[in-house]
Amino acid sequence: MTNLSVARSAPPAAATPATSGIAPEASLAGRIAAEIESGKVELPVLPEAAVRVREIVGAGGSARELVSVIEREPSLAAAILRYSNSVAYAGLREITDLHQAVMRLGFSAVEQTVIALSARNVFQATDKADEQIYRALWTHSIATALAARRLAPRASDFNPEAVFLSGLLHDIGKVVVLRCAALMRRRDPARFTFERSTLVEFLDALHCNAGDRLCRAWNLPAEIREVVKRHHDAALDAPGDALVAIVQLANGVATKIGASLEPDPHVSLLDLSGAALLRLDDVKLAALLVDVEDDVARMEEGF
Ligand SMILES: [Fe+2]
Ligand SMILES: [Fe+2]
Known part of the structure; x- marks a missing residue:
């Protein structure tokens, strides 16, 4: 099995290959990862x-x-x-x-x-049982994209629409993992019908690598692929890391305002690399949260 690096928010054991004596969730995550790497899971198609x-x-x-x-x-x-x-x-x-x-x-x-609008189709559930989780994922993706676009003018080198698209696609790997889990559930419902919390753990553990695979299949630009692959990395202070750091901060904003599969009002945005990079203090971050909440409320109706 391909060696999988685990996203920062993931439980450390979740991407471990299946071996005896480890938690069942960990071996299941390994199984999902192996299925995705084997190429048996049909990747979402860019329209x-x-x-x-x-x-x-x-x-x-x-x-x-x-x-x-x-x-x-x-x-x-x-x-x-x-x-x-x-x-x-x-x-x-x-x-x-x-x-x-x-x-x-x-x-x-x-x-x-065109890519942003096409992404809407990719975030459609393939199974009725997953509709709620896909909806939450789409809302999270939109909220992250909107937050990223608000942050873009603070960084000199980025076009706001390119930053928006990076935010929109940052968790696209979760679609791949969800499709894989749905495929396994269809094959063997008794064994592979997961609790939502278990599924979310798998998504956390596997989505960066799964997303990287999809980016390659879609031939997306290298900078978007970096975002998809590394947006949970802890240290993002190299000169080329700015876009990843912006999207990571935007992801934190979305999580903090509740637009997430795992909402967390206690996320410390100041601790994320993007806050220092963009010279954001508590006051500016608080204003950003209010702006993004308004953006999300407007966007949810029209996008
Ligand atoms: Fe993520
Ligand atoms: Fe995210």
């Missing part, structure tokens, strides 16, 4: 439109090509138009044409918007 948009942008394609993909998906087309007329572009003439919208936003923002 076709997102794949095409990525290819076109990557190959230096034209706005016309992008528009031809986006216009086939009414929800995408509507979102791109809405975005091009959003407050960020207040004062500019209203755009009603998709080609002009793509030109105003730029290819990179269009690509990020």
Whole structure:
């Protein structure tokens, strides 16, 4: 079995391979990890439109090509138009044409918007029994993305939409683990029907590696993959760690306001690397919490 590093919040034994004499949960976590590594679990698929948009942008394609993909998906087309007329572009003439919208936003923002909207489909439960946990995971992902976007202007090098997307996808590995657990439950319900708390432990222990695998399958940019893989690392003070540290702090904000599978109002945000990096003190963090709570309440209705 591939050696699995364990996320910081995970119980240390949870990713240990199955051997006699260890806790049953630990051997089950090892079993899930082995299933994922074996490639038997069908990974979530990035929707076709997102794949095409990525290819076109990557190959230096034209706005016309992008528009031809986006216009086939009414929800995408509507979102791109809405975005091009959003407050960020207040004062500019209203755009009603998709080609002009793509030109105003730029290819990179269009690509990020398409991937973000596509992610919604990936966070859909494959089994009815898991609907509640998927819903909570989606809310957590949105809250983390919104918090990350609020933090982005404090760091000089990042585009807010790229930071938003990193926040949105940071726990995408949990979808892989949930799918694997559902597959095992379908095969052998008596043995693999887990309590919610046990399932959450598995998610904590395995999601960073599972997410890394998915990032490779989707060919996502290296910086997003780093976030997915390392957002529970304790030390994030190397020069290249800023985006991971921002998303880790955003994850802490989401957890503290209750938008999490494991809400915790006592999370100490000041202790996270991102707080020092962005020079945030208690007062600024308290204001951030209020802003993100408002953002989440608005977003839950519309996204
Ligand atoms: Fe995580
Ligand atoms: Fe998270």
